[in-house]
Amino acid sequence: MSVPFDGLVPATDSDVIAGVPARFVAAPTSTEEASAIVRGAAEHGLTTVVRGAGTKQDWAAPPRTLDLIIDTGRLTGVLEHAAGDLITVVRAGTPLSELADKLAPAGQQLAIDAPIQTSTVGGTVAVNMSGPRRMLYGTVRDLLIGVTVVRPDGVVARAGGKVVKNVAGYDLGKLITGSYGTLGLVTECVFRLHPLPAISAYVSRRFTSVGEAGHAVAAVLGAQVVPTAIEVDAGPDGVVEVCVLLEGVPEGVEARVATVRTLLGGDHPTGSDTAPTWWSAYPWAAGDVGIKLTAALSTVPLLLAAGQAARERHGVPLALRGSAGTGVLYASLPGTTEPATVAAVLDDLRAAATNASGHAVVVTAPSPVRDRLDLWGPVAGLDLMRRVKQQFDPDARFAPGRFVGGI
Amino acid sequence: MTTIDALAATLRTVLGDERVISDRQELRTYECDGLAHYKVIPALVVFPHTAAECATAVKACVEAGVPFVARGSGTGLSGGALPRADGVLIVTSQMRQIVEIAPQDERAVVQPGVINLHVTRAASPRGYYYAPDPSSQQICSIGGNVAENSGGAHCLKYGFTTNHVTGVEIVTPDGDLVHLGGRAPDAPGYDLLGAFVGSEGTLGIATEVTVRLVRLPESVRTLLAAFPSTDAAGAATSAIIGAGVVPAAIEMMDALAIEAAEAAVHCDYPQGAGAVLIVELDGPAAEVEAQFVHVERFCRDNGAFEIRIAADDAERALFWKGRKSAFAAVGRISPDYIVQDGVIPRTALPEVLHRIGEIAAERGVRVANVFHAGDGNLHPLVLFDDSVDGEAERAEEVSGAILDLCISHGGSITGEHGVGMDKAKYMPRMYSDDDLDTMQLVRCAFDPRGLSNPGKVFPTPRLCGEVPGRHKGAHPLQEAGLAEVF
């Protein structure tokens, strides 16, 4: 097959996004090259999806149509690490793990957890991925201080900058974060960094009731121990494990560990310098159903209870896990669960999340299941979102249909 | 009947006579914000009490094709709330209800006119506070903070307004009420909340704000260290941050700023200092104790000739008093001054300070430096005497040159005071046309008619050649003792 313009190659059998095969692939090596390709795609009216490591291409909805995959696999490398200023400039295709390796010798880190180990920087920004430590450090939106984007018309735009404090103009980095590649191609990111803590300690306890676990979490939240994370893991067996991460200098952490052990109560809250095996991992495997639930902080136990109720009512091995310290939980069901059952469970969870002032969003699901579900649920401000999309991508060529409201 | 008369009549039916001002003398009260150099008398001023009233007012403006400008407490330092002569000023000062303090959710829900400090006052009996602490916090509004993405001394560790707002209800520039974000994190869809915070009233009006509350720290330790030079104080700052300590605040003042503070509030800082640092640590007691020892040592190792440690809250307040009053205090040593707000990478501090000194000397102008040393946010105070021919112009040149210096070091033209109308003309120096065009896409999505605070943030022909703002003596709010300036 011939390609419409230079820089593209014909797609292979593996160039498929959420079940939709592409016609062409491009792998630009610079923002300029990326801009030329996006311009070409605009001229030829090609629908385009950006691919990083491809770890989250089965997330959200499949693209309505797909001509071109722009792969960021050659847009890699740490361009700058200004240790004294605690910032880094990194290209979008760089794996988070590679960035971490570059920063560690200076005793620094980008404080974003990678529930999926091989994720790239760009993919992490695109889906606003976060993990346990969001409780202390915030999420991508709090750490991204500058961004370079190739707009769907090929224009290269930068927003923010290289300094943490900056209020000049709109904060486009936040708009781009979590936009699932529907507003353009991110080529470079500037992040605020944090020092690596001297030591870390995990204090855990297992509870047999949701109520007790909820009380323990509330007690830790109300204390002045400044946890880096408070995570819960509620497996299908009904046991709820609470684990608190404390970081800092040895003298400080020791005292705080003692306090948290008391707060968690019981005879055997355990302390350890290594994380439990389930830490910072989604409760689902590839091919399963994954749902993200959010809640106002004090209503996290409501979500845990709703999970338990759904298990009993629908006879499913639902697992729940996530950040009790920030009100974000992830639920999973086996990929083999009947689509109708998944839909019923989702309804229950969504009702609970709504009661808890939050949302239930289907992150990933096998396609027969996905087709039956309202992935996003109610979205406030959808009209404004459509208008933003219309401004950035009037022909709806970037990741069409992948996002809320069919954006 | 003119368009404005007709609009006034409509608004009076909705809001009642007493909440619509059209008398020219009364309108004058609202002719400027904290950047008192720019003055425009608005056509009308209205005071909604509720989100619905605010929406109705905006809708009426839209129907009449009349621009509108939101105003909170009017303390902004970039002319963001500067009215339009042909427009309506929508003032939130009667929307001051704290709707809910919910420590169990680490949230507070407030109306936009609520004063920043009042949130902390309401939350602190329950062990929580609202972290962003602009030094105008006794008087500025949360709505204004949201619009400006305001910062404060303690934002080094805790982040800015944008990191502490989880939801807003807004009146869109079409007059619709829309919720963005909420009490729970990560609402699905585009992060329009993130785009709205810091949009300086150009994307609509916030009518209710949900903010994060933070647990009060167990321990706070503060020291004041005197150094022979700003270079030495800068080196100490680098050592502290390089060691992985994240202080709650690190603030620096140079000799001229210290002189002004002494004259104004007799803060009794160590004699003969070329610079002082205030370093504050907070958090769990054991953590703070362990790190404080290091901070003290870093100061000493880098040439601090005197270190004082606050024994209690009273002494801590005394340390901060000199720092907090420095800005206003400059009025004691100079009849006029320009307040600048620029950002540089922190490591460029020594170089930039020297260059500022050179630029000032070349133009025969004095510059006092007061700044958030931890994050490179400079507040140079350019001193001048308006009654001396040419001094004002020279001061403006110096002030502009400082911004260019910030840009050439990869920094920003504003770290917390915003672009407003004052710095719109500098935006093209920091961003390309394409960058600005892309930001305007968002503007077009929210406000296709361009009625919400037009002429701010983005340069337009109307703004070309305007003189940068300057203060004549102290700001009225400072004189009234209501606010201090960082």
Ligand SMILES: Cc1cc2nc3c(=O)[nH]c(=O)nc-3n(C[C@H](O)[C@H](O)[C@H](O)COP(=O)(O)OP(=O)(O)OC[C@H]3O[C@@H](n4cnc5c(N)ncnc54)[C@H](O)[C@@H]3O)c2cc1C
């Ligand atoms: C003495 C002094 C000290 C200061 N110190 C600091 C400091 O340390 N840090 C800092 O960041 N700033 C500081 N400032 C600047 C100023 O206080 C802040 O920008 C503050 O957030 C403005 O709040 P305000 O209520 O006065 O807003 P206003 O000045 O009334 O308005 C500011 C902008 O916000 C918009 N706006 C107001 N309300 C709303 C709303 N409800 N919805 C949408 N837009 C709205 C206006 O249109 C305008 O563009 C200081 C100012 C003074 C005078």
